[in-house]
Amino acid sequence: MSNAPVDKGRRRFLTVATSVVGAAGAVGVAVPFIASWNPSARAKNAGAPVEVNIGKAEPGQLIRVEWRGQPVWVVRRTPEMLASLEGLADQLRDPNSEQPQQPEYAENLYRSRKKEYFVAVGICTHLGCSPQYLQNDFAEQVEGVDAGFFCPCHGSRFDIAGRVFEGVPAPYNLVVPPHYYINENTILVGKDGEQA
Secondary structure (H helix, E strand, C coil): CCCCCCCHHHHHHHHHHHHHHHHHHHHHHHHHHHHCCCCCHHHHHHHCCEEEECCCCCCCCEEEEEECCEEEEEEECCHHHHHHCCCCHHHECCCCCCCCCCCHHHCCCCCCCCCCEEEEECCCCCCCCCCEEEECHHHHCCCCCCEEEECCCCCCEEECCCCEECCCCCCCCCCCCCEEEEECCEEEECCCCCCC
């Protein structure tokens, strides 16, 4: 055992220096670890809102885009399609869209912000199949209705506003995603906002 006097200043310096190096090492390990919890750029892009150009959409045309890995449809409805929505209430499971399958601004007869355009997630509410968009051939499914959506997996039918008919397996109307019109020719799907 040494009888040399203890240098308290040096001891304090070594203690502080060791603590600083240890803290820097802990931060160096913690920062990448915590950063790994953030979603990747690919994951962020998959959930990002999607712009849909409707400027050249013809009456009756369906435009398909992908948002959050799901198909989203934008249909430019004809005046005849819009007129067909009027007399269907007694044939529909949820004619007034009382189930929360759409934002508040789409709780109307047309289930949309602008009656000419219908925006919906293209997935059946029964078991997740993707229904077919039918024009003219839909009258074979529902008398007096020229256009709508038919799910070939189990036979569910939806009108041109995505409202489900009675007596089919699908329990709910098609989902209307959050969306708004950036301008007359562009819809932003995946985010609510002020109308253009």
